[in-house]
Amino acid sequence: MTTPMPGTRPQTRGVRTDLLGIYLNDHLAGATAGAGRSRFAARSHRDQPFAELLRRLASEIAEDRASLLRIMQSLGVPRRRYKVAASGAAERVGRLKSNGRLYGRSPLTLVIELEFLRLGVKGKELGWRTLRALAEADGRLDEHELDGLIARAERQMNTLEELRVRAVRDVLLTG
Template sequence: MNAPAHPGATRRRPTGRGAGTRLLGIYLNDHLAGATAGTDRAARLARTARGSALGRAIEPVAAEIAEDRSALLDIMRDLGVPVRRYKVCAGWAAEKLGRLKPNGHLVRPSPLGTVLDLEALRLGIEGKTACWQMLRRLGATGERLDPARLDTLLERARRQQETIEEWRVRQAEEALATTAG
């Protein structure tokens, strides 16, 4: 006779290929939600900075971030991972809600808003880089992931990171220098 499970017992999670496929789907959809938010944030920053040196630096990065989101969708399709629309909508909504933060100015944009946007993009690119790295590792053991494509995406993410970090530091120094001294 089997002993009854005690009230604090946890259920065993399924293991094996099916569980891994399910978890990969969750992982990629979570990254898609982040990519959706990042694409919107980058496009908005490029629009608001249009005509400035920051705008000229951010516009190509924003275009690449949109391309990276498309690449993620292609990879998901190649792996047979369905898009979870509710996660895409959550990423979109999170980016919109993130704009409501107080930034020290009621009517006009704040330089602090630009710094925070750049920091959010930096974090998003770090997350995207981690995703590409994990897929690259998985690609070494499978045939549905193109290692050369992932290497290209990784290199592009690293360049984006450098550009965003350079401008984040510049904008932060400009916006915060007078208050720290």
């Protein structure tokens, strides 16, 4: 066995819990913003097919956030409340964005919300995939649960893309 050079870390199959804690808290911040935005979108759109699908997605996104919290707890990763609070506040401030209308919602708002949600779900899927890759080195991670979370994120992205394309056509095409 060789001795590592001074100032370097030995190569092991262990998980860097310090970095994983930062990573998971960043994902929790994103999950908080995504859960808030999805609830807001679900409340804001009453037209079919958007209303029912957005309500279902908002419920699933909230469940996924709860899954992340359970995984963090099982790994002994503390929740950084300041990150969660900041992301929740940023999501609410994001609702005030300019939409070309002084009062009320622009029809374009739905397109932007769906794109935001799709990006968030893609990020969530990548987070689940990262944890899945670590599951071989850390028995506290449930491979089957992570496979299910990855599959659900893929379904959510497909649903959001179908809704986004429909919204683009409804909003941006004339006649």
